[in-house]
Amino acid sequence: xxxxxxxxxxxxENYLRFAKxxxxxxxxEDEETRKIAPIAISLTGNRSAVVIKTPRGAIKERKIPVGKxxxxxxxxxxxxxxxxxxxxxxxxxxxxxxLVDVCGQPGTAVGGMLHGIKHELSRISRQxxxxxxxxDLFAADTIVPQxxxxxxxxxxxxxxxxxxxxxxxxxxxxxxxxxxxxxxxxGVPLKIGGTEIEMAILGALTTPGVEKPLVVxxxxxxxxxxxxxxxxxxxxxxxxxxxxxxxxxxxxRELGIEDLALAxxxxxxxxxxxxSLFHMQLEDGRYRFFKGPLDRRLxxxxxxxxxxxxxxxxxxxxxxxxxxxxxxNAKKKVFVPNVLRALRRVLPGGNIRTADEIVLLGGSALDxxxxxxxxxxxxxxxxxxxxxxxxxxxxxxxNAVATGLILSFYNRxxxxxxxxxxx
Numbered sequence: 001x002x003x004x005x006x007x008x009x010x011x012x013e014n015y016l017r018f019a020k021x022x023x024x025x026x027x028x029e030d031e032e033t034r035k036i037a038p039i040a041i042s043l044t045g046n047r048s049a050v051v052i053k054t055p056r057g058a059i060k061e062r063k064i065p066v067g068k069x070x071x072x073x074x075x076x077x078x079x080x081x082x083x084x085x086x087x088x089x090x091x092x093x094x095x096x097x098x099l100v101d102v103c104g105q106p107g108t109a110v111g112g113m114l115h116g117i118k119h120e121l122s123r124i125s126r127q128x129x130x131x132x133x134x135x136d137l138f139a140a141d142t143i144v145p146q147x148x149x150x151x152x153x154x155x156x157x158x159x160x161x162x163x164x165x166x167x168x169x170x171x172x173x174x175x176x177x178x179x180x181x182x183x184x185x186x187g188v189p190l191k192i193g194g195t196e197i198e199m200a201i202l203g204a205l206t207t208p209g210v211e212k213p214l215v216v217x218x219x220x221x222x223x224x225x226x227x228x229x230x231x232x233x234x235x236x237x238x239x240x241x242x243x244x245x246x247x248x249x250x251x252x253r254e255l256g257i258e259d260l261a262l263a264x265x266x267x268x269x270x271x272x273x274x275x276s277l278f279h280m281q282l283e284d285g286r287y288r289f290f291k292g293p294l295d296r297r298l299x300x301x302x303x304x305x306x307x308x309x310x311x312x313x314x315x316x317x318x319x320x321x322x323x324x325x326x327x328x329n330a331k332k333k334v335f336v337p338n339v340l341r342a343l344r345r346v347l348p349g350g351n352i353r354t355a356d357e358i359v360l361l362g363g364s365a366l367d368x369x370x371x372x373x374x375x376x377x378x379x380x381x382x383x384x385x386x387x388x389x390x391x392x393x394x395x396x397x398x399n400a401v402a403t404g405l406i407l408s409f410y411n412r413x414x415x416x417x418x419x420x421x422x423x
Contacts, residue, residue, distance in 0.1 A: 067108020138242030167241035203400030226342035
């Protein structure tokens with residue numbers, strides 16, 4: 001009966017059918033036809049397969065090394081092996097600062113990454129790759145779950161890895177072309193108003209209670225920008241690679257989540273575990289009870305709590321404690337060293353204790369725990385008080401650049417009417 005419903009394949013018939021199809025498609029000669037016999041036999045009876053034939057009949061595995069970085073500074077050039085870890089990479093970057101460029105060893109993972117960044121920006125900006133320079137590099141150690149080859153039950157091992165973020169600068173013609181494209185699209189005249197961090201300072205000054213001198217920390221998605229405005233109106237600014245997007249990447253990699261949108265939500269929303277259809281435990285240990293039953297699909301699962309009562313299911317077998325620990329550690333690994341790097345570069349003598357008042361701006365300042373992480377670190381270790389910006393007393397920390405652009409335009413217009421020369 002089994003043979004009747006699951007008949008054994010006719011190997012000779014299948015082989016001949018496959019061989020005829022292969023010959024017809026590839027139009028093989030007599031000698032080539034004889035050579036495909038082993039391939040046809042290998043594929044016979046398989047729904048799909050790939051056979052690789054090498055000159056010696058063997059397949060060799062090639063591992064791509066992590067590679068070394070050549071850090072070109074204004075005065076000195078240093079080399080560092082990325083495999084030594086993030087601390088060593090950051091130490092080398094700070095030794096060479098200010099950077100002229102960073103190059104990766106050819107044929108390595110880090111070399112391919114930097115080449116890919118420069119090549120893509122070269123394509124977009126229509127500039128030679130030689131004109132595109134890496135002006136800052138940030139590194140963070142992480143742990144990445146790796147599936148074990150040949151495992152019987154989908155086992156994973158935890159491997160050490162390093163996350164890199166690069167700040168790449170190109171020439172001004174790219175910005176000019178972008179401005180011209182936007183101008184043609186909108187049909188209105190445009191001007192380049194200034195650097196982002198200078199506009200952010202003007203916006204930060206509209207926060208109630210904020211006056212010169214002050215330090216601004218603009219923590220965005222791609223970079224941490226810092227600037228100090230002294231009592232005489234002079235500005236010293238720095239732009240460093242590594243911010244919210246790198247945090248999202250680290251969270252996704254460490255939790256084994258491929259969906260970056262979910263990793264982004266894990267970063268910005270608090271979590272809880274649904275322990276019954278009528279209550280959940282919040283990540284801070286408190287309990288929340290509900291009058292009506294929750295969705296049964298959430299029972300026993302970890303969820304993210306969005307404003308307005310919406311819950312997002314974390315569709316992954318992750319404990320609440322692990323999710324919170326990885327999220328907080330990712331933020332600390334990126335923002336704590338980067339904030340310290342930024343402040344040391346803009347404050348006199350690199351002494352963080354000389355900071356006047358620090359205003360936190362940018363999308364990452366809206367994060368429900370990021371201001372606390374940065375403020376606790378600066379207050380505990382350096383005695384410096386920080387506060388989240390509230391632009392125009394009502395718009396929070398994210399509108400500073402837009403407000404600064406408007407104020408800058410207004411000031412220029414006022415100066416031109418009063419006969420004051422402007423650039």
